[in-house]
Amino acid sequence: MISFLEKVGAGLLISAWLIWGGHFFGDLLVAPRTAGAEKIVFAAPAAAPAASAPAAAPQDFKVLLVAATPEAGAKVFRKCVACHAAEKGAKHKVGPGLWDVVGKMPGKAEGFSYSGAMAKVGKEWTYDTLDTFLKSPKDYAPGNKMTFIGLPDAAERAAAIAYLRTLSDSPKPLP
Ligand code: HEC
Numbered sequence: 210m211i212s213f214l215e216k217v218g219a220g221l222l223i224s225a226w227l228i229w230g231g232h233f234f235g236d237l238l239v240a241p242r243t244a245g246a247e248k249i250v251f252a253a254p255a256a257a258p259a260a261s262a263p264a265a266a267p268q269d270f271k272v273l274l275v276a277a278t279p280e281a282g283a284k285v286f287r288k289c290v291a292c293h294a295a296e297k298g299a300k301h302k303v304g305p306g307l308w309d310v311v312g313k314m315p316g317k318a319e320g321f322s323y324s325g326a327m328a329k330v331g332k333e334w335t336y337d338t339l340d341t342f343l344k345s346p347k348d349y350a351p352g353n354k355m356t357f358i359g360l361p362d363a364a365e366r367a368a369a370i371a372y373l374r375t376l377s378d379s380p381k382p383l384p
Pocket residue numbers: 285286288289290291292293303304305307310314315316317318322323324325326327328343352353354355356357360369
């Protein structure tokens with residue numbers, strides 16, 4: 210069986226040949242290139258694997274939030290829909306409806322019976338507090354009853370929050 214890495218390797222080899230070949234025959238037809246142009250050609254295939262590797266460096270939350278799209282967040286939100294409704298005026302499920310949650314105090318959705326832990330958090334849901342909460346719900350509000358492990362991936366959290374932001378008639382400005 211051909212492994213993924215072998216396929217990637219073969220793909221790179223082929224693209225390197227195509228680039229090199231095109232360059233070579235191009236040179237036959239037009240003026241000769243400088244040494245500098247050669248370097249650029251060989252740098253291209255070498256840079257390709259980096260694009261498919263996951264970004265390792267931790268990133269600033271605001272940068273991630275501004276870059277995040279609500280569409281990506283809607284996909285992340287599939288992890289939440291078993292317990293949370295997103296539509297205006299929707300019935301609460303196991304968890305409270307999340308319409309207009311950004312900018313609210315925790316534990317304030319009408320008609321939902323929160324745990325004491327959630328009700329006494331006492332800090333408004335901002336982009337930052339949502340980020341901290343969603344990273345590890347049980348650490349943010351110990352004893353709360355959201356039995357969800359959290360979103361360890363910072364970019365996923367930022368996307369989820371970018372989506373939560375849109376659940377409003379007048380979404381709050383981005384930071
Ligand atoms: C297993 C069910 C469950 C899942 C899955 C879940 N939640 Fe919750 N969530 C709850 C419950 C229950 C509460 C209320 C907690 C309490 O009262 O202690 C809550 C509370 C919240 C609150 C605070 C709401 C308020 O009115 O103060 C937010 C924000 C929230 N969840 C976001 C999310 C997001 C985003 C996801 C998905 C990444 C998610 N939750 C996944 C059950 C869940």
